[in-house]
Amino acid sequence: MEGKLREQKIKITPQRLELIKKLKELKNTHPSFNRIYLAITEIHPNVSRSTVHENLKLLVEKDFIRSFHYKGEIHYEMNPEHHVNLAEPNGTIRDIKNDKIRKKLAEIEKIIKEEEGIEIKTLLIIVD
Numbered sequence: 001m002e003g004k005l006r007e008q009k010i011k012i013t014p015q016r017l018e019l020i021k022k023l024k025e026l027k028n029t030h031p032s033f034n035r036i037y038l039a040i041t042e043i044h045p046n047v048s049r050s051t052v053h054e055n056l057k058l059l060v061e062k063d064f065i066r067s068f069h070y071k072g073e074i075h076y077e078m079n080p081e082h083h084v085n086l087a088e089p090n091g092t093i094r095d096i097k098n099d100k101i102r103k104k105l106a107e108i109e110k111i112i113k114e115e116e117g118i119e120i121k122t123l124l125i126i127v128d
Contacts, residue, residue, distance in 0.1 A: 001064055008062060015040070015047050019055050023065060027078040030085065030093035036076065066121075086125050096125075 001020050005012055022039045023031075031039075037052045056076060059065045067076050070087060077085070077095075084096040084105060109120050 004062075004064060010058070010062070015044060015051055016055055018043055018047075019052065019059075023059075023076065023078055028094075030070075030075045030077050032073040032075050034073065084125055 001024075002012060002017070005016070010016075018040050019036070022036055026036065026039065029035075033053065033056065036056070037049055040047055040052055056065070056067070060067045060076075063080065065076050065078055066080065067074050068085065069075070070093065071091070075093065079095055082105075084101060085093050086096050087093050112118050112120060
């Protein structure tokens with residue numbers, strides 16, 4: 001991801017490098033903002049919530065990462081592919097990468113776009 005930042009002429013700061021490192025470490029967990037912030041402050045205790053928020057916002061805007069809302073918090077993920085996030089009752093969120101599900105998802109997305117006029121960016125399925 002550092003290479004992508006350089007290509008976009010985005011300054012690489014120690015805080016950004018730590019943020020990228022933490023996102024890579026937490027990549028399969030769909031971490032919340034608070035989890036990411038706490039992980040970064042273990043290494044950089046003086047970094048502000050605002051700095052972390054603005055850097056995450058930048059990475060989302062540049063399509064390096066994705067964000068979605070779940071249970072009142074913003075969660076982040078490194079998987080840039082369009083996919084289904086499955087939220088389990090215990091709060092665990094995982095990616096579903098089944099080809100049959102992807103095909104059905106494409107059909108559903110097409111119907112939603114054509115009939116409802118809604119472009120889906122992230123689909124979160126909650127299983128209870």
